[in-house]
Amino acid sequence: MTVQDPQCMRLKSTIVDHANIGLFAINRDLEVVLWNQFMEINSRRHAKDILGRNLFECFPELPEKWLSRKINNVFLLGNSSFTSWEQRPYLFKFPHNRTLQTTVDHMFQDSYFYPVKDDRGEVEYIYISLLDVTDVGIYQGLLKTTIDKQKGLITQLKDAQHQLQQSEKMAAVGQLAAGVAHEINNPVAFVASNLRTLNSYTSGLVSIIEAYQAAESRLDPAGAEMTKISSVKKQVDYEFLVEDLEQLLKESDEGLGRVRRIVQDLKDFSRPDTGDWGWADLHEGIDSTLNVVNNEIKYKANVIKDYGEIPNIKCIIAQLNQVFMNLIVNAAHAIEDHGTITIRSGMKNDHILVEVSDSGRGIRPEHIKQVFNPFFTTKPVGKGTGLGLSVSYGIIEKHNGRMEVESEIGTGTTFRVWLPIEPEEQQEVSTESSPTL
Ligand SMILES: Nc1ncnc2c1ncn2[C@@H]1O[C@H](COP(=O)(O)OP(=O)(O)O)[C@@H](O)[C@H]1O
Numbered sequence: 001m002t003v004q005d006p007q008c009m010r011l012k013s014t015i016v017d018h019a020n021i022g023l024f025a026i027n028r029d030l031e032v033v034l035w036n037q038f039m040e041i042n043s044r045r046h047a048k049d050i051l052g053r054n055l056f057e058c059f060p061e062l063p064e065k066w067l068s069r070k071i072n073n074v075f076l077l078g079n080s081s082f083t084s085w086e087q088r089p090y091l092f093k094f095p096h097n098r099t100l101q102t103t104v105d106h107m108f109q110d111s112y113f114y115p116v117k118d119d120r121g122e123v124e125y126i127y128i129s130l131l132d133v134t135d136v137g138i139y140q141g142l143l144k145t146t147i148d149k150q151k152g153l154i155t156q157l158k159d160a161q162h163q164l165q166q167s168e169k170m171a172a173v174g175q176l177a178a179g180v181a182h183e184i185n186n187p188v189a190f191v192a193s194n195l196r197t198l199n200s201y202t203s204g205l206v207s208i209i210e211a212y213q214a215a216e217s218r219l220d221p222a223g224a225e226m227t228k229i230s231s232v233k234k235q236v237d238y239e240f241l242v243e244d245l246e247q248l249l250k251e252s253d254e255g256l257g258r259v260r261r262i263v264q265d266l267k268d269f270s271r272p273d274t275g276d277w278g279w280a281d282l283h284e285g286i287d288s289t290l291n292v293v294n295n296e297i298k299y300k301a302n303v304i305k306d307y308g309e310i311p312n313i314k315c316i317i318a319q320l321n322q323v324f325m326n327l328i329v330n331a332a333h334a335i336e337d338h339g340t341i342t343i344r345s346g347m348k349n350d351h352i353l354v355e356v357s358d359s360g361r362g363i364r365p366e367h368i369k370q371v372f373n374p375f376f377t378t379k380p381v382g383k384g385t386g387l388g389l390s391v392s393y394g395i396i397e398k399h400n401g402r403m404e405v406e407s408e409i410g411t412g413t414t415f416r417v418w419l420p421i422e423p424e425e426q427q428e429v430s431t432e433s434s435p436t437l
């Protein structure tokens with residue numbers, strides 16, 4: 001049997017006809033000259049209705065501009081060509097027969113264009129094969145969805161890890177602060193006790209000197225002893241010394257009191273048992289917070305306290321202090337040169353309101369919605385973690401309260417914290433909670 005045998009030709013034509021891929025051919029006038037069974041079945045158009053007719057007339061839905069350029073190129077250049085379903089999902093809008101697939105609307109096709117040349121090497125026909133690759137497309141789609149989901153999960157994981165590291169860092173800093181506070185307590189206690197003793201010794205010494213002074217009148221004013229006494233007195237500036245001594249001791253005592261207060265505040269602040277619910281005075285909390293952050297704000301802002309009458313509330317005061325600290329430090333950061341931070345408190349409809357306002361640069365409208373999101377920060381690397389407000393939001397939420405923000409560019413920002421006097425359900429407060437905005 002040779003290729004020219006009628007038997008062989010018949011075999012070939014049978015195979016072409018029954019192949020499970022679309023096969024059709026066109027001549028230079030774009031008339032269809034071959035249309036196999038696959039094409040008949042899927043286009044629901046019989047070969048006898050198609051053969052000899054212009055391809056685009058029969059199928060106006062074909063992408064004519066693109067396809068005629070493609071066909072022209074094959075006629076002109078005599079090279080075969082290929083288009084993957086990924087570039088162009090389909091040539092013909094054939095139905096796909098996957099019953100459960102709703103995301104795919106038509107059969108995906110890979111299309112191949114082959115030139116068929118005459119004896120002189122001129123392209124006489126082009127035959128086009130269409131391969132049904134719907135399954136590949138479906139699986140690729142599924143794979144992409146899975147990969148996208150995984151990417152999302154990886155990002156979440158990274159965020160969570162970062163957040164965990166941050167809160168571990170915070171806890172470590174807290175512990176460190178508690179340790180340092182404890183260490184400072186002892187020396188402060190003995191300095192305070194020594195200072196008290198020094199105070200009484202000094203007044204003792206001064207009264208002895210005064211007693212001696214009373215005896216001075218009995219000395220010869222021009223005598224050697226009196227001259228010596230006068231010269232020493234002058235040398236040490238005795239009058240001033242006596243006056244200043246008392247002042248110095250008083251100031252040292254005040255300074256020591258401040259150290260004590262800061263140590264106490266640090267201890268309150270970093271207490272590892274910060275999960276305790278109890279009745280607390282918010283004003284005391286805010287005051288002790290102001291002591292802790294004083295260094296951060298004293299050159300930036302005047303703090304105005306406009307406290308109203310509020311009852312004690314049931315809360316975890318150490319956690320609320322953390323909220324106030326975040327708000328006050330943020331306020332100070334928002335002030336460029338010098339400004340004011342106003343802390344207001346009051347009551348409205350059974351709720352306590354604490355407001356922290358600043359005269360800072362304000363928050364851009366497009367940022368307002370994001371400020372409570374974990375990791376949202378406009379501060380340079382190392383300066384901001386973007387966790388302050390997110391953690392605060394979580395704390396207030398767990399106290400059954402809510403937080404609001406109002407801001408105007410160039411004028412300032414006000415953060416409002418609303419808290420119930422006694423939350424209905426007291427929950428374990430975790431500093432890792434974040435808002436869902
Ligand atoms: N009082 C404020 N004035 C202006 N912007 C603020 C103020 N408070 C918060 N922001 C904005 O919200 C962002 C997030 O704050 P925060 O969660 O405390 O994180 P961080 O202070 O580490 O940046 C800040 O970077 C800042 O852009």
Ligand SMILES: [Mg+2]
Pocket residue numbers: 326329330384388389
């Ligand atoms: Mg902050």
